[in-house]
Amino acid sequence: MSAGPGAAPRRVRSVYVHAPFCARRCVYCDFAVAVRKTGDLPAWIEALTGELAHVDREGLVRLADRLETVYVGGGTPSLLGPSAMFELADVLGSDRLADPSLEWTAEANPESLTAEVAEGWRSAGVNRVSLGAQSFDPAALRWMGRLHGSEGPQSAVQVARAAGIDNLSVDLIFGLPAHIGRSWADDLRRLVGLGVPHVSLYGLTVEAGTALGRAVREGRETPVDEDQYRDEFLMAADVLTRAGYVHYEVSNFARPGFESRHNSMYWRGRPYLGLGNGAHSFASPVRRWNLRSWEEYRAAVAADSSPESERETLDETARALEAIWLGLRTNRGLEEPATGTARADLLSTWIEGGLACASDGRFTLTTEGWLLLDRLVIDYDEAGPG
Ligand code: SF4
Known part of the structure; x- marks a missing residue:
């Protein structure tokens, strides 16, 4: 993506693959989704094959001989059935997936992670499953439009473990309207x-184009209450850290050694290739993203043309801002600023206010600080390096 004419393609060791199909659209969902009763596996595989061929022809990036991380997200990848990951392995090239340390994650929803799907995925090489649970509460699940019941997450975890996949992640949503x-x-x-x-x-979050966005506009639903949002975030951080999880990124908690390697690659600004509708790719300084609509993406690839929708080239200012944002969102943090600078003064006020802490020449935001992440990133950037 950043290679000039005649330059060797950039090698990428991480791939994101988007699986767009969902059986129903959740009330809050603004993702690149195609609503179908079942996933259209042949069309998905054909489109990914075509896109990868296009990437090869373009010659700007190339998949490394051994990939380090693969992440199949959605949408609902588990709607594509047990053979989907075998077929995806053929598209990516089985040899590229042969490294024993490969982290291969696939997202699943509880109602479609059957024993056949979990076993099929495991034999194809998937070794990590991210489960979209969102809640265990029946009223909350109905309100969101989810298709699983209260016991769904527990059953799906058992199914994954029975298939030999113990490296599991579970997603929950907080800040739901109090009336639920x-x-x-x-x-x-x-x-x-x-x-x-x-x-x-x-x-x-309430996105304008969603059913929830319409309901809020029409006064049928209330926007998210900021105090409740804050209280629930702090409660979660407290409960999970007491239970032995490390709060290693603003939205993510892991037992030591189980941090998401794929997402950590994003947060370190490493290059990656995104395949599928709406997928983003990055190789500094260029970020680009594909057409959001599954139909438009598929038609572009079928016509042998690029499914790219847009791209941006990050200039030095944008790269500096992004480095601050990526550093502050994780528990790696940033190097402490030189004493006597405006940033050092700002950091002192954060530390006094309980928003940050510093040690060994680096500083990180606290849980309270993470609640204000976007604002603090801008303040720190504007304080300038001098
Ligand atoms: S399952 Fe996920 S991707 Fe699909 S509609 Fe619901 S929130 Fe969106």
């Missing part, structure tokens, strides 16, 4: 009870 009556404390208790090594938490 969902107990966040109960959901956290049940989450901890699953004993999975990784947890991702997302605060509900």
Whole structure:
């Protein structure tokens, strides 16, 4: 992507593959989704094969001989059935997936992670499953439009483990409207009870083009309450860290050694290739992303043309801002600024206010600081290096 004419293609060791199909669209969902009763596996494989051929012809990036991470997200990859990951391995090239340390994650929803799917994925090489649970509360699940019931996450975890996949992550959503009556404390208790090594938490956001966005505009639903959002985030951080998880990124918690290697690659600014509709690719300084619509993406690839929608080239200022944002969102943090600078003064006020802490020449945001992440990143950037 950043290679000039005649330059050797950039090698990428991480791939994101988007699986767009969902059986129903959740009330809050703004992702690149195609609503279908089942996934269209032949069309998906054909489109990915075509896109990868296009990437090869373009010659800007090339998949490394051995990949380090593969992440199949969605959408609902588990809707594509047991053979999907075998077929994907053929598209990517089985030899590239042969490194014993490869982290290969696939996302699943509880209702479609059957024993056949989990076993099929495991034999294809998937060794990590990220489960979209979102809640255990029946009223909350109905409100969101999810298709699984209260026991769905527990059953799916058992199914994955029975197939030999123990490296599991579970997603929950917080900040749901109070009228639903969902107990966040109960959901956290049940989450901890699953004993999975990784947890991702997302605060509900109201996107304009969603069913929830319309309901808020029409006054049928209330926007997210900021105090509740804050209280639930802090409660989750407290419960999960007491249970032995490390809060290693603003939205992610892991038992030591089980941090997501794929996502950590994003947060370190490493290059990656995204395949599928809406997928993003990055090789500094260029970020580009594909057409969002599955139909438009598929038609572009079928016509042998690029499915790229747009690209941006990050200039030095944008790269500096991104480095701050990536550093502050993880527990790696940033190097402490030189004393006597405006940034050092700002950091002192953060430390006094409980928003950051410093040690060994680096500083990180605290949980309270992460609640204000976007604002603090901008303040730090504007304080300038001098
Ligand atoms: S399952 Fe996920 S991707 Fe599919 S509609 Fe719901 S939130 Fe969106």
